[in-house]
Amino acid sequence: MKKSNSADSRVAKARLTAARALVYAFLIFLTVLCLFSFYMLFINATRSNADLQGGFRLFPSDYFFKNLYNAWTDASINIPRGMLNSFIIAASSALLSTYFSALTAYGIHAYHFRLKKLAFSFIMAVMVIPQQVSATGFYQLCVKFGLTNSYIPLIVPSIASPVVFFYMKQYMESVLPMEIVEAARVDGSNEFSTFNKIILPMLKPAMAVQMIFAFVASWNNYFMPALLLDKAEMKTVPIMIAQLRAADYSKFDMGKVYMFILLAILPVVIVYICLSKYIIKGVTAGSVKG
Numbered sequence: 001m002k003k004s005n006s007a008d009s010r011v012a013k014a015r016l017t018a019a020r021a022l023v024y025a026f027l028i029f030l031t032v033l034c035l036f037s038f039y040m041l042f043i044n045a046t047r048s049n050a051d052l053q054g055g056f057r058l059f060p061s062d063y064f065f066k067n068l069y070n071a072w073t074d075a076s077i078n079i080p081r082g083m084l085n086s087f088i089i090a091a092s093s094a095l096l097s098t099y100f101s102a103l104t105a106y107g108i109h110a111y112h113f114r115l116k117k118l119a120f121s122f123i124m125a126v127m128v129i130p131q132q133v134s135a136t137g138f139y140q141l142c143v144k145f146g147l148t149n150s151y152i153p154l155i156v157p158s159i160a161s162p163v164v165f166f167y168m169k170q171y172m173e174s175v176l177p178m179e180i181v182e183a184a185r186v187d188g189s190n191e192f193s194t195f196n197k198i199i200l201p202m203l204k205p206a207m208a209v210q211m212i213f214a215f216v217a218s219w220n221n222y223f224m225p226a227l228l229l230d231k232a233e234m235k236t237v238p239i240m241i242a243q244l245r246a247a248d249y250s251k252f253d254m255g256k257v258y259m260f261i262l263l264a265i266l267p268v269v270i271v272y273i274c275l276s277k278y279i280i281k282g283v284t285a286g287s288v289k290g
Helices: 004-044 049-055 064-072 079-110 116-127 130-143 153-157 162-175 178-186 192-200 204-219 223-229 237-245 254-285
Strands: none
Touching: 004 254, 049 254, 064 204, 064 254, 079 116, 079 153, 079 162, 079 192, 079 204, 079 237, 079 254, 116 162, 130 153, 130 223, 153 204, 153 223, 162 204, 178 192, 192 204, 204 254, 223 237, 237 254
Protein backbone atom coordinates (compact mmCIF):
# COMPACT_ATOMS: atom_id res chain seq x y z
CA MET A 1 0.00 0.00 0.00
CA LYS A 2 2.82 2.38 0.88
CA LYS A 3 4.63 1.53 -2.35
CA SER A 4 1.48 2.28 -4.32
CA ASN A 5 1.05 5.65 -2.60
CA SER A 6 4.73 6.47 -3.19
CA ALA A 7 4.43 5.60 -6.87
CA ASP A 8 1.30 7.70 -7.24
CA SER A 9 3.05 10.60 -5.52
CA ARG A 10 6.02 10.39 -7.90
CA VAL A 11 3.69 10.28 -10.91
CA ALA A 12 1.79 13.31 -9.61
CA LYS A 13 5.03 15.23 -9.06
CA ALA A 14 6.26 14.29 -12.53
CA ARG A 15 3.01 15.52 -14.08
CA LEU A 16 3.19 18.74 -12.09
CA THR A 17 6.79 19.30 -13.18
CA ALA A 18 5.89 18.64 -16.81
CA ALA A 19 2.92 21.02 -16.59
CA ARG A 20 5.09 23.77 -15.08
CA ALA A 21 7.74 23.26 -17.75
CA LEU A 22 5.06 23.55 -20.45
CA VAL A 23 3.65 26.74 -18.92
CA TYR A 24 7.10 28.32 -18.57
CA ALA A 25 7.97 27.39 -22.16
CA PHE A 26 4.74 28.97 -23.38
CA LEU A 27 5.36 32.15 -21.34
CA ILE A 28 8.91 32.39 -22.66
CA PHE A 29 7.58 31.99 -26.20
CA LEU A 30 5.06 34.81 -25.65
CA THR A 31 7.76 37.03 -24.15
CA VAL A 32 10.08 36.49 -27.10
CA LEU A 33 7.18 37.08 -29.50
CA CYS A 34 6.30 40.38 -27.81
CA LEU A 35 9.89 41.61 -27.58
CA PHE A 36 10.76 40.58 -31.12
CA SER A 37 8.75 43.47 -32.60
CA PHE A 38 10.68 45.95 -30.44
CA TYR A 39 13.94 44.30 -31.46
CA MET A 40 13.03 44.58 -35.14
CA LEU A 41 12.05 48.23 -34.64
CA PHE A 42 15.52 48.94 -33.27
CA ILE A 43 17.16 46.96 -36.09
CA ASN A 44 15.20 48.84 -38.76
CA ALA A 45 16.08 52.17 -37.09
CA THR A 46 19.75 51.37 -37.73
CA ARG A 47 19.27 50.75 -41.48
CA SER A 48 19.17 53.15 -44.40
CA ASN A 49 16.16 53.54 -46.66
CA ALA A 50 17.92 51.69 -49.49
CA ASP A 51 18.91 48.89 -47.12
CA LEU A 52 15.32 48.56 -45.90
CA GLN A 53 14.11 48.19 -49.47
CA GLY A 54 16.35 45.14 -49.77
CA GLY A 55 14.27 43.11 -47.32
CA PHE A 56 14.50 41.52 -43.88
CA ARG A 57 17.67 41.63 -41.77
CA LEU A 58 18.15 40.26 -38.26
CA PHE A 59 21.28 42.23 -37.27
CA PRO A 60 21.80 45.99 -36.87
CA SER A 61 23.46 48.21 -39.44
CA ASP A 62 25.53 51.38 -39.04
CA TYR A 63 22.93 53.99 -40.01
CA PHE A 64 21.53 54.63 -36.53
CA PHE A 65 23.01 58.08 -35.87
CA LYS A 66 22.36 59.22 -39.43
CA ASN A 67 18.69 58.29 -39.08
CA LEU A 68 18.60 59.99 -35.69
CA TYR A 69 20.02 63.18 -37.15
CA ASN A 70 17.67 63.08 -40.16
CA ALA A 71 14.62 62.53 -37.98
CA TRP A 72 15.55 65.08 -35.33
CA THR A 73 16.33 67.83 -37.86
CA ASP A 74 13.57 67.12 -40.38
CA ALA A 75 12.35 70.43 -41.79
CA SER A 76 8.77 69.28 -42.35
CA ILE A 77 8.15 68.27 -38.73
CA ASN A 78 9.46 69.36 -35.35
CA ILE A 79 10.02 66.12 -33.44
CA PRO A 80 11.21 67.67 -30.14
CA ARG A 81 8.16 69.96 -30.07
CA GLY A 82 5.85 67.11 -31.03
CA MET A 83 7.17 64.92 -28.21
CA LEU A 84 6.81 67.81 -25.75
CA ASN A 85 3.23 68.40 -26.92
CA SER A 86 2.36 64.72 -26.54
CA PHE A 87 3.99 64.56 -23.11
CA ILE A 88 2.08 67.60 -21.83
CA ILE A 89 -1.24 66.13 -23.00
CA ALA A 90 -0.52 62.55 -21.89
CA ALA A 91 0.92 63.44 -18.47
CA SER A 92 -1.88 65.90 -17.69
CA SER A 93 -4.55 63.43 -18.82
CA ALA A 94 -3.02 60.60 -16.78
CA LEU A 95 -2.81 62.69 -13.60
CA LEU A 96 -6.29 64.15 -13.91
CA SER A 97 -8.02 60.91 -14.87
CA THR A 98 -6.46 58.88 -12.05
CA TYR A 99 -7.00 61.51 -9.34
CA PHE A 100 -10.59 62.43 -10.17
CA SER A 101 -11.57 58.84 -10.96
CA ALA A 102 -10.21 57.81 -7.56
CA LEU A 103 -12.10 60.70 -5.96
CA THR A 104 -15.33 59.66 -7.69
CA ALA A 105 -14.81 56.02 -6.76
CA TYR A 106 -14.24 57.09 -3.15
CA GLY A 107 -17.51 59.01 -3.18
CA ILE A 108 -19.43 56.00 -4.48
CA HIS A 109 -17.62 53.60 -2.14
CA ALA A 110 -17.65 55.59 1.10
CA TYR A 111 -21.03 57.35 1.00
CA HIS A 112 -24.55 56.00 1.01
CA PHE A 113 -27.15 58.11 -0.77
CA ARG A 114 -30.44 57.51 -2.54
CA LEU A 115 -29.20 57.56 -6.16
CA LYS A 116 -25.96 55.69 -5.52
CA LYS A 117 -26.87 52.62 -7.62
CA LEU A 118 -28.24 54.81 -10.41
CA ALA A 119 -25.03 56.89 -10.49
CA PHE A 120 -22.90 53.76 -10.68
CA SER A 121 -25.08 52.28 -13.45
CA PHE A 122 -24.91 55.53 -15.41
CA ILE A 123 -21.09 55.61 -15.24
CA MET A 124 -20.97 51.96 -16.37
CA ALA A 125 -23.29 52.79 -19.28
CA VAL A 126 -21.04 55.67 -20.37
CA MET A 127 -18.08 53.26 -20.36
CA VAL A 128 -19.49 51.22 -23.26
CA ILE A 129 -20.09 54.23 -25.55
CA PRO A 130 -17.26 54.53 -28.13
CA GLN A 131 -15.50 57.87 -28.48
CA GLN A 132 -16.24 57.98 -32.21
CA VAL A 133 -19.99 58.15 -31.57
CA SER A 134 -19.76 61.55 -29.90
CA ALA A 135 -16.81 62.86 -31.92
CA THR A 136 -18.87 64.96 -34.36
CA GLY A 137 -20.87 66.70 -31.65
CA PHE A 138 -17.76 67.21 -29.53
CA TYR A 139 -15.89 68.73 -32.48
CA GLN A 140 -18.77 71.11 -33.24
CA LEU A 141 -18.85 72.13 -29.58
CA CYS A 142 -15.10 72.85 -29.61
CA VAL A 143 -15.48 74.93 -32.79
CA LYS A 144 -18.35 76.88 -31.23
CA PHE A 145 -16.33 77.74 -28.12
CA GLY A 146 -13.10 78.39 -30.02
CA LEU A 147 -11.26 75.42 -28.53
CA THR A 148 -9.68 74.11 -31.73
CA ASN A 149 -5.87 74.25 -31.71
CA SER A 150 -6.02 74.02 -27.94
CA TYR A 151 -4.99 71.29 -25.54
CA ILE A 152 -7.95 71.94 -23.24
CA PRO A 153 -10.43 69.61 -25.05
CA LEU A 154 -7.75 66.91 -25.14
CA ILE A 155 -6.98 67.11 -21.41
CA VAL A 156 -10.07 68.22 -19.48
CA PRO A 157 -12.48 65.48 -20.74
CA SER A 158 -10.05 62.86 -19.42
CA ILE A 159 -11.27 63.77 -15.93
CA ALA A 160 -14.35 61.66 -16.68
CA SER A 161 -12.85 58.21 -17.21
CA PRO A 162 -15.38 55.44 -16.45
CA VAL A 163 -12.83 52.65 -17.00
CA VAL A 164 -10.41 54.10 -14.44
CA PHE A 165 -13.29 54.79 -12.06
CA PHE A 166 -14.45 51.16 -12.22
CA TYR A 167 -10.96 49.83 -11.56
CA MET A 168 -10.40 52.20 -8.64
CA LYS A 169 -13.73 51.28 -7.08
CA GLN A 170 -12.94 47.57 -7.32
CA TYR A 171 -9.53 48.23 -5.78
CA MET A 172 -11.06 50.19 -2.90
CA GLU A 173 -13.40 47.32 -2.13
CA SER A 174 -10.30 45.12 -1.77
CA VAL A 175 -7.98 47.29 0.30
CA LEU A 176 -10.00 50.10 1.92
CA PRO A 177 -11.87 49.19 5.12
CA MET A 178 -14.44 51.79 6.11
CA GLU A 179 -13.13 51.70 9.69
CA ILE A 180 -10.17 53.81 8.56
CA VAL A 181 -12.46 56.47 7.09
CA GLU A 182 -14.66 56.50 10.17
CA ALA A 183 -11.63 56.80 12.47
CA ALA A 184 -10.40 59.79 10.47
CA ARG A 185 -13.82 61.43 10.77
CA VAL A 186 -13.85 60.86 14.52
CA ASP A 187 -10.43 62.53 14.75
CA GLY A 188 -11.88 65.61 13.05
CA SER A 189 -10.38 65.21 9.59
CA ASN A 190 -12.45 66.76 6.79
CA GLU A 191 -13.37 64.65 3.76
CA PHE A 192 -10.84 66.08 1.30
CA SER A 193 -8.06 65.88 3.86
CA THR A 194 -9.01 62.26 4.57
CA PHE A 195 -8.94 61.42 0.89
CA ASN A 196 -5.68 63.21 0.08
CA LYS A 197 -3.69 62.24 3.17
CA ILE A 198 -5.04 58.82 4.09
CA ILE A 199 -6.83 57.24 1.13
CA LEU A 200 -4.50 58.24 -1.72
CA PRO A 201 -1.36 56.70 -0.16
CA MET A 202 -3.27 53.42 0.12
CA LEU A 203 -4.19 53.62 -3.57
CA LYS A 204 -0.65 54.13 -4.91
CA PRO A 205 -0.36 50.73 -6.66
CA ALA A 206 -3.72 51.09 -8.39
CA MET A 207 -3.07 54.70 -9.36
CA ALA A 208 0.34 53.81 -10.78
CA VAL A 209 -1.22 51.09 -12.95
CA GLN A 210 -3.95 53.37 -14.23
CA MET A 211 -1.50 56.23 -14.82
CA ILE A 212 0.51 53.96 -17.11
CA PHE A 213 -2.58 52.89 -19.04
CA ALA A 214 -3.93 56.45 -19.27
CA PHE A 215 -0.56 57.85 -20.32
CA VAL A 216 -0.11 55.27 -23.08
CA ALA A 217 -3.68 55.72 -24.33
CA SER A 218 -3.31 59.50 -24.50
CA TRP A 219 0.19 59.33 -25.99
CA ASN A 220 -1.01 57.04 -28.80
CA ASN A 221 -4.26 58.94 -29.41
CA TYR A 222 -4.46 60.06 -33.03
CA PHE A 223 -8.19 60.50 -33.64
CA MET A 224 -9.12 63.55 -31.55
CA PRO A 225 -5.82 65.48 -31.91
CA ALA A 226 -6.06 65.05 -35.69
CA LEU A 227 -9.55 66.59 -35.59
CA LEU A 228 -8.73 69.50 -33.30
CA LEU A 229 -5.11 70.43 -34.07
CA ASP A 230 -3.95 71.83 -37.41
CA LYS A 231 -1.17 74.20 -36.36
CA ALA A 232 2.26 72.67 -36.97
CA GLU A 233 3.64 73.77 -33.60
CA MET A 234 0.80 72.08 -31.70
CA LYS A 235 0.72 68.68 -33.40
CA THR A 236 1.41 65.51 -31.45
CA VAL A 237 3.63 62.52 -32.18
CA PRO A 238 0.99 60.27 -33.84
CA ILE A 239 0.05 63.09 -36.24
CA MET A 240 3.70 63.66 -37.13
CA ILE A 241 4.28 59.94 -37.75
CA ALA A 242 1.28 59.94 -40.09
CA GLN A 243 2.75 62.95 -41.89
CA LEU A 244 6.07 61.18 -42.34
CA ARG A 245 4.38 58.09 -43.73
CA ALA A 246 2.32 60.22 -46.13
CA ALA A 247 5.36 62.02 -47.55
CA ASP A 248 6.07 62.12 -51.25
CA TYR A 249 7.63 58.84 -52.45
CA SER A 250 10.74 60.60 -53.73
CA LYS A 251 11.33 62.02 -50.23
CA PHE A 252 10.11 58.98 -48.29
CA ASP A 253 12.75 57.64 -45.89
CA MET A 254 11.77 54.46 -44.06
CA GLY A 255 14.86 54.65 -41.85
CA LYS A 256 13.76 58.05 -40.60
CA VAL A 257 10.22 56.78 -39.98
CA TYR A 258 11.48 53.82 -37.94
CA MET A 259 13.75 56.12 -35.95
CA PHE A 260 10.85 58.46 -35.20
CA ILE A 261 8.72 55.52 -34.02
CA LEU A 262 11.60 54.38 -31.81
CA LEU A 263 11.87 57.86 -30.30
CA ALA A 264 8.09 57.98 -29.86
CA ILE A 265 7.94 54.88 -27.66
CA LEU A 266 10.84 55.91 -25.39
CA PRO A 267 8.71 58.11 -23.06
CA VAL A 268 6.20 55.27 -22.70
CA VAL A 269 9.01 52.86 -21.79
CA ILE A 270 10.44 55.35 -19.27
CA VAL A 271 7.04 55.83 -17.60
CA TYR A 272 6.57 52.06 -17.46
CA ILE A 273 9.99 51.54 -15.88
CA CYS A 274 9.36 54.24 -13.27
CA LEU A 275 5.98 52.80 -12.24
CA SER A 276 6.46 49.10 -13.01
CA LYS A 277 7.12 48.09 -9.39
CA TYR A 278 3.48 48.88 -8.60
CA ILE A 279 1.95 46.96 -11.50
CA ILE A 280 1.84 43.41 -10.13
CA LYS A 281 0.79 44.58 -6.67
CA GLY A 282 -1.89 46.84 -8.10
CA VAL A 283 -3.34 44.35 -10.55
CA THR A 284 -3.33 41.49 -8.02
CA ALA A 285 -4.95 43.46 -5.19
CA GLY A 286 -7.45 45.09 -7.50
CA SER A 287 -8.65 41.80 -8.97
CA VAL A 288 -9.42 40.01 -5.70
CA LYS A 289 -12.16 41.28 -3.45
CA GLY A 290 -11.20 41.02 0.20
